[in-house]
Amino acid sequence: xxxxxxxxxxxxxxxxxxxxxxxxxxxxxxxxxxxxxxxxxxxxxxxxxxxxxxxxxxxxxxxxxxxxxxxxxxxxxxxxxxxxxxxxxxxxxxxxxxxxxxxxxxxxxxxxxxxxxxxxxxxxxxxxxxxxxxxxxxxxxxxxxxxxxxxxxxxxxxxxxxxxxxxxxxxxxxxxxxxxxxxxxxxxxxxxxxxxxxxxxxxxxxxxxxxxxxxxxxxxxxxxxxxxxxxxxxxxxxxxxxxxxxxxxxxxxxxxxxxxxxxxxxxxxxxxxxxxxxxxxxxx
Amino acid sequence: xxxxxxxxxxxxxxxxxxxxxxxxxxxxxxxxxxxxxxxxxxxxxxxxxxxxxxxxxxxxxxxxxxxxxxxxxxxxxxxxxxxxxxxxxxxxxxxxxxxxxxxxxxxxxxxxxxxxxxxxxxxxxxxxxxxxxxxxxxxxxxxxxxxxxxxxxxxxxxxxxxxxxxxxxxxxxxxxxxxxxxxxxxxxxxxxxxxxxxxxxxxxxxxxxxxxxxxxxxxxxxxxxxxxxxxxxxxxxxxxxxxxxxxxxxxxxxxxxxxxxxxxxxxxxxxxxxxxxxxxxxxxxxxxxx
Numbered sequence: 001x002x003x004x005x006x007x008x009x010x011x012x013x014x015x016x017x018x019x020x021x022x023x024x025x026x027x028x029x030x031x032x033x034x035x036x037x038x039x040x041x042x043x044x045x046x047x048x049x050x051x052x053x054x055x056x057x058x059x060x061x062x063x064x065x066x067x068x069x070x071x072x073x074x075x076x077x078x079x080x081x082x083x084x085x086x087x088x089x090x091x092x093x094x095x096x097x098x099x100x101x102x103x104x105x106x107x108x109x110x111x112x113x114x115x116x117x118x119x120x121x122x123x124x125x126x127x128x129x130x131x132x133x134x135x136x137x138x139x140x141x142x143x144x145x146x147x148x149x150x151x152x153x154x155x156x157x158x159x160x161x162x163x164x165x166x167x168x169x170x171x172x173x174x175x176x177x178x179x180x181x182x183x184x185x186x187x188x189x190x191x192x193x194x195x196x197x198x199x200x201x202x203x204x205x206x207x208x209x210x211x212x213x214x215x216x217x218x219x220x221x222x223x224x225x226x227x228x229x230x231x232x233x234x235x236x237x238x239x240x241x242x243x244x245x246x247x248x249x250x251x252x253x254x255x256x257x258x259x260x261x262x263x264x265x266x267x268x269x270x271x272x273x274x275x276x277x278x279x280x281x282x283x284x
Numbered sequence: 285x286x287x288x289x290x291x292x293x294x295x296x297x298x299x300x301x302x303x304x305x306x307x308x309x310x311x312x313x314x315x316x317x318x319x320x321x322x323x324x325x326x327x328x329x330x331x332x333x334x335x336x337x338x339x340x341x342x343x344x345x346x347x348x349x350x351x352x353x354x355x356x357x358x359x360x361x362x363x364x365x366x367x368x369x370x371x372x373x374x375x376x377x378x379x380x381x382x383x384x385x386x387x388x389x390x391x392x393x394x395x396x397x398x399x400x401x402x403x404x405x406x407x408x409x410x411x412x413x414x415x416x417x418x419x420x421x422x423x424x425x426x427x428x429x430x431x432x433x434x435x436x437x438x439x440x441x442x443x444x445x446x447x448x449x450x451x452x453x454x455x456x457x458x459x460x461x462x463x464x465x466x467x468x469x470x471x472x473x474x475x476x477x478x479x480x481x482x483x484x485x486x487x488x489x490x491x492x493x494x495x496x497x498x499x500x501x502x503x504x505x506x507x508x509x510x511x512x513x514x515x516x517x518x519x520x521x522x523x524x525x526x527x528x529x530x531x532x533x534x535x536x537x538x539x540x541x542x543x544x545x546x547x548x549x550x551x552x553x554x555x556x557x558x559x560x561x562x563x564x565x566x567x568x569x570x571x572x573x574x
Contacts, residue, residue: 018481018482018483021482021483024374025374025377025378025381026378028371028374028375028378029374029375029378029379029390031371032371032372032375032394032453033393035371035450035453036393036394036396036397036450036453037393038412039405039408039409039411039412039450040397040400040405040408042408042411042412042418043404043407043408043411046411053416056416056421094305095305095306095309096306098301098302098303098305098306099302099303099305099306099307101302102298102299102301102302102303103302103303105298105302106296106298106299106302111299115303115307118307118310118315119306119310121310121314121315122310122314124507124556124560125314125553126507126508126510126511126552126553126556127508127511128511128513128528128531128532128549128552129318129321129511129549129552129553130314130317132321132531132535132545132546132549133317133318133320133321133549134313134317135535136317136320136321136324136542136546137313137316137317137320139332139333140320140333143333162313163313165309165313166309166310166313166314169306169309169310173306198297198298202298223399227399227401227402229401229402229403229514230513230514233532233536234535234536244401244403247401247403247404247407248403248514251403251407251410251518255407255410255411255414259407260411263401263404263407263408266400266401266404267400267401267404270399270400270401271396271399271400273399274396274399
């Protein structure tokens, strides 16, 4: 708020509660940040403790990280997660970018509004409903395939990739559209005027200009896929354990410092990815 | 010379090429599956799909145990939303009033948990609250608790709500911060110049004009909180099951009951649609006032 001159201040009526507002706001902020960061800080702290118990300090140690790196389940889960995230990012970036360009540049207004509603469905739909609905679809398709070919496909990395790409398309489309709407249309029109056809304009003008948006959309899809748990839970099979699924099954077996170490690494990876994405979005 | 324009025909062709892939994908994997859920909810219970149509799953929803769980889920989601608002609005207000470098940092700090794996966030609360956990140790150190006693906070409804608020607070702060940032603060000052106290100015001028942000935040918290099954599973124990837990169990644990699980998922969607309907209704009323 702008500073008032002394003369103005005299006109402002002060309520009884007014003097309390600023300290209360500061206190609320302090408590809120403590609430947000204390659990994370404690989690990270105890990943470096030598104690067997995840909440008792036993002196500094890296043994839980060492144990983590020797665990073959973890490296397999990491590999699965990275493969799934890469494939998801690829599919979602291509389909989401195309949809964004189509909506922002070629669709009529009414059509675009209907399409917008369809695109927000995967963002608004609770993940558990997306998970069970895809599980049901896959099982029905598998039943059909089994009857026709006498061979039954199973839930695995492919089904998880399909599920992740479905919600990631919408997020990529939102990010790329934001970039497109801030872009000068006249550049494309000038290219048209100089005799380029639509594909040439798309390839040589539109795509290079929206590239930072496309990259950050792809990175967002990658990050979302890495972190996704609920939809994966319903659409993955025994051979397609991802890191969050691994965390889930470890926690169900009991709280251990090894989970703290894994969580800490996932935390660091997420923060790194987000920072990268923010930097990409800021690039002009 | 006329403005350069694409011919309507080539524009229509581009629209088709750009929109068809995503349309087909979303049709197959977002909309068709919803139809499947509705269909399965109308079938007979059996291993796990039996093709005989019946409305029995919906009749079985009247089970008092299930109704209790639905009511508990609604209450939990509402309490979570209310708490996120009570903490989130003043927090967003506090951040908006800082000067730019600090403001940007504080804002960024509220978003970090949003990008952190939600299982990790929930697990962190287990480390804090479990028997002999960090909270117990702190209480003992302060002398509030005997050496072998525990506060027993894990596996309580309070722990579930704390975990949910923790998970969704950024979703509330984000839209409220957005609407406060766009807000014309001169209106607030004008109200004060005209004799309103800050508290009155807040309720009469600031809150109504940032109401769309509040409603959007409420929706963004309420919808996912209603279906969350991770928090009640980790922090709530057996007696705190919510709709999400029942759906998950009916699908993945024995005895499976996919029709009942599907019917419950549809009940949840109806509740959420009601929330979205209320959102649009109240958001537009807000427009009329503003």
